[in-house]
Amino acid sequence: MSNATAQNSETEEKVEEPIDLTAANAVIDKYLTLHGNLMPVLQGIQDEYGYVPKPTIELVAERLNVYPSQIYGVLTFYAQFHLKPRGRFIIRVCVGTACHVQGATRIVETFFDKLHIGHAETSADLRYTFEKVACLGACGMAPLAMVNDATYGSMTVQKVEEIIADYNQRPMKK
Amino acid sequence: MSENAAIKILICQGTGGVSMGAKEVEAEFVRVIAEKGLSAVVGKRCDVIKTGCRGLCANDVLVDIITEEQGRVTYDFVKPEEVENIVNEHIVNMTILEKRKAKPYYNTFVKKSGLRGRGGGGFPTGMKWSFCAASPGKLKYVICNADEGDPGAFMDRSILEGDPYCIIEGMMIAGFAIGATYGYVYVRAEYPLAIERLQMAIDVCYEKGYLGKNVMGFGFDFDLRIKKGAGAFVCGEETALMASIEGERGMPRPRPPFPAVKGLWGKPTNINNVETFANVRHIILKGAEWYASLGTETTKGTKIFAVTGKVKHTGLVEVPAGMTVRDVIYSVCGGIANNRKFKAVQAGGPSGGCIPADILDTPVDYDSLIKAGAMMGSGGLVVMDETTCMVDVARFFLNFTRDESCGKCVPCRIGLKAMLDILEKITEGRGEASDIEKLLEMGTTIKKASLCGLGQTAPNPILSTIKYFRQEYEAHINDKRCPSNCCKELLLWQVIPEKCVKCGACLKACPVDAIKWEKGQVAELIKEKCTKCKSCYDACRFMAIE
Numbered sequence: 001m002s003n004a005t006a007q008n009s010e011t012e013e014k015v016e017e018p019i020d021l022t023a024a025n026a027v028i029d030k031y032l033t034l035h036g037n038l039m040p041v042l043q044g045i046q047d048e049y050g051y052v053p054k055p056t057i058e059l060v061a062e063r064l065n066v067y068p069s070q071i072y073g074v075l076t077f078y079a080q081f082h083l084k085p086r087g088r089f090i091i092r093v094c095v096g097t098a099c100h101v102q103g104a105t106r107i108v109e110t111f112f113d114k115l116h117i118g119h120a121e122t123s124a125d126l127r128y129t130f131e132k133v134a135c136l137g138a139c140g141m142a143p144l145a146m147v148n149d150a151t152y153g154s155m156t157v158q159k160v161e162e163i164i165a166d167y168n169q170r171p172m173k174k
Numbered sequence: 175m176s177e178n179a180a181i182k183i184l185i186c187q188g189t190g191g192v193s194m195g196a197k198e199v200e201a202e203f204v205r206v207i208a209e210k211g212l213s214a215v216v217g218k219r220c221d222v223i224k225t226g227c228r229g230l231c232a233n234d235v236l237v238d239i240i241t242e243e244q245g246r247v248t249y250d251f252v253k254p255e256e257v258e259n260i261v262n263e264h265i266v267n268m269t270i271l272e273k274r275k276a277k278p279y280y281n282t283f284v285k286k287s288g289l290r291g292r293g294g295g296g297f298p299t300g301m302k303w304s305f306c307a308a309s310p311g312k313l314k315y316v317i318c319n320a321d322e323g324d325p326g327a328f329m330d331r332s333i334l335e336g337d338p339y340c341i342i343e344g345m346m347i348a349g350f351a352i353g354a355t356y357g358y359v360y361v362r363a364e365y366p367l368a369i370e371r372l373q374m375a376i377d378v379c380y381e382k383g384y385l386g387k388n389v390m391g392f393g394f395d396f397d398l399r400i401k402k403g404a405g406a407f408v409c410g411e412e413t414a415l416m417a418s419i420e421g422e423r424g425m426p427r428p429r430p431p432f433p434a435v436k437g438l439w440g441k442p443t444n445i446n447n448v449e450t451f452a453n454v455r456h457i458i459l460k461g462a463e464w465y466a467s468l469g470t471e472t473t474k475g476t477k478i479f480a481v482t483g484k485v486k487h488t489g490l491v492e493v494p495a496g497m498t499v500r501d502v503i504y505s506v507c508g509g510i511a512n513n514r515k516f517k518a519v520q521a522g523g524p525s526g527g528c529i530p531a532d533i534l535d536t537p538v539d540y541d542s543l544i545k546a547g548a549m550m551g552s553g554g555l556v557v558m559d560e561t562t563c564m565v566d567v568a569r570f571f572l573n574f575t576r577d578e579s580c581g582k583c584v585p586c587r588i589g590l591k592a593m594l595d596i597l598e599k600i601t602e603g604r605g606e607a608s609d610i611e612k613l614l615e616m617g618t619t620i621k622k623a624s625l626c627g628l629g630q631t632a633p634n635p636i637l638s639t640i641k642y643f644r645q646e647y648e649a650h651i652n653d654k655r656c657p658s659n660c661c662k663e664l665l666l667w668q669v670i671p672e673k674c675v676k677c678g679a680c681l682k683a684c685p686v687d688a689i690k691w692e693k694g695q696v697a698e699l700i701k702e703k704c705t706k707c708k709s710c711y712d713a714c715r716f717m718a719i720e
Contacts (some may be wrong), residue, residue: 072419095325097482100570106707134325134574142488
């Protein structure tokens with residue numbers, strides 16, 4: 001895992017696989033009559049696909065009667081929308097005030113070193129995505145890290161290595 | 175006015191009343207009374223009387239109806255189209271329209287309690303409610319701001335997860351008081367458990383008939399929905415939050431018009447913070463006087479603080495407003511961890527400032543904290559000891575607000591970036607003598623010129639650290655030293671033999687074997703292997719590494 005490289009622009013360019021739009025259509029059906037439905041629709045699509053694939057943007061534009069540019073504006077404004085596929089394991093390290101004071105920077109740097117991916121990047125094998133986040137709301141346990149839904153409190157550099165070793169062993173399939 | 179007139183209809187004709195359509199209401203009363211032959215129907219004379227202003231202009235048009243049977247009953251927000259109904263129900267059928275009477279009562283109740291917005295600004299909640307109640311329009315919204323973005327604060331999350339019903343109750347009362355029938359709770363997406371629990375509570379309320387059409391048979395409709403955020407700090411600002419609910423980029427809008435007049439989808443909207451709504455239930459249950467008896471002259475009730483950082487007992491504490499910061503940190507939270515010395519406490523998150531040791535006896539209320547150069551904010555208290563560098567803290571907050579600036583207005587978008595560049599220069603040992611003045615000047619300008627609360631408060635952490643810890647800035651710039659041994663580029667990376675107690679804690683902490691130590695020996699740091707991660711520095715309880 002340690003020699004995996006970050007996704008670069010070349011791998012991004014590769015031909016996009018055709019996307020099954022059934023799930024996206026179902027999400028749009030669910031929220032069609034709701035006032036202010038653009039964000040719930042996009043969030044629903046992201047829950048289904050793990051990110052917001054380009055063909056679904058066109059679909060949403062068509063069905064909700066908004067410009068694709070407007071949707072793109074919303075997608076790029078909020079930190080939680082993703083336009084590219086994400087890793088199987090999403091590592092979030094809190095860099096909020098309390099974690100910062102307790103030494104979050106070195107936790108972040110150790111993850112960078114060990115995974116060879118930077119902030120908001122995904123490893124080429126799609127195993128890991130790394131993110132710095134502002135606050136996970138458990139400041140009493142600072143510094144804090146999360147892998148998917150599992151929370152790890154009082155992080156140390158040693159613990160980073162243990163976590164990576166653990167997740168390297170886990171299966172890629174959900 | 176004749177003596178034997180049994181029914182009097184008094185219509186306010188002050189400036190406020192007239193501007194809200196008192197003349198039309200009066201004309202309508204005269205027309206309806208004549209048309210119905212009302213005097214003949216009830217067998218009494220009916221007089222329509224103009225009166226002067228009676229002070230409650232927020233609720234104009236005010237109409238008093240005095241009858242022998244009912245005494246004096248005041249109706250507020252009367253519109254011409256409602257006149258016929260009032261005449262039919264009140265005068266002919268002699269039933270008081272309860273719904274109209276109730277609203278100002280709750281506003282006054284909350285006003286009397288002295289509750290102030292717990293989101294940080296501290297605006298009196300009752301007043302906010304009456305502004306929104308006074309705005310014309312049938313469709314109004316109540317929004318609960320649960321976009322708790324301040325790093326270091328997590329009380330809203332714990333309320334949502336622990337007692338979601340108190341938020342629903344608070345919002346229903348607000349909806350009832352201002353005449354809103356639709357509510358949103360805007361929760362940040364980083365709180366999945368809070369969203370799950372709140373949704374569960376809302377579902378239960380719908381099932382039991384506490385939400386929906388004709389709530390508990392009171393003839394009042396109230397619908398409530400959760401709106402999930404998508405990760406943008408600026409959405410905690412009320413106008414940006416509304417843009418986000420509408421499904422747009424969460425960018426602030428200029429005020430006025432204020433949300434109470436023109437808010438969500440252009441309708442009058444009332445926004446309060448989670449903690450504010452949580453307080454409402456207790457005020458209604460136990461009374462405004464009870465609530466007002468807690469706290470200080472200007473800040474009533476209690477306040478929840480999230481105490482984190484280098485303190486022994488981190489977590490949430492609820493204290494009566496007016497307790498001193500010292501008591502919160504030392505009596506309630508057990509003092510500083512690891513035997514170190516207290517340096518400062520940061521209050522109010524990225525919008526707040528620092529409170530140094532010598533003004534630790536500042537009471538925690540809105541006004542005292544602002545006077546000290548900090549602010550209540552959402553209630554995050556991050557405690558810092560002698561190993562925390564104040565320049566680095568300022569840099570940290572600015573980095574955060576720079577990232578979260580939405581980019582709409584120039585002072586915030588470019589100004590914060592320029593200030594951050596200077597701070598980075600200083601922490602890397604390349605600072606110049608003029609930098610402090612430059613920071614002060616830019617900070618003041620950004621505060622004045624920014625559009626929303628984010629930009630207007632973003633320079634606060636820098637201005638307050640310069641105010642109280644100027645000597646630390648000067649040490650970085652003039653001596654190229656970080657007095658707290660925090661800024662990596664300025665550290666020497668060596669063990670001070672006189673201070674080392676030969677315990678070996680640093681050896682265990684080091685992830686790369688860069689420490690040489692044997693029992694009874696002073697530790698040694700091997701610079702070639704060191705990755706400058708600072709694990710050893712934090713592990714050493716005797717400050718023996720510099």
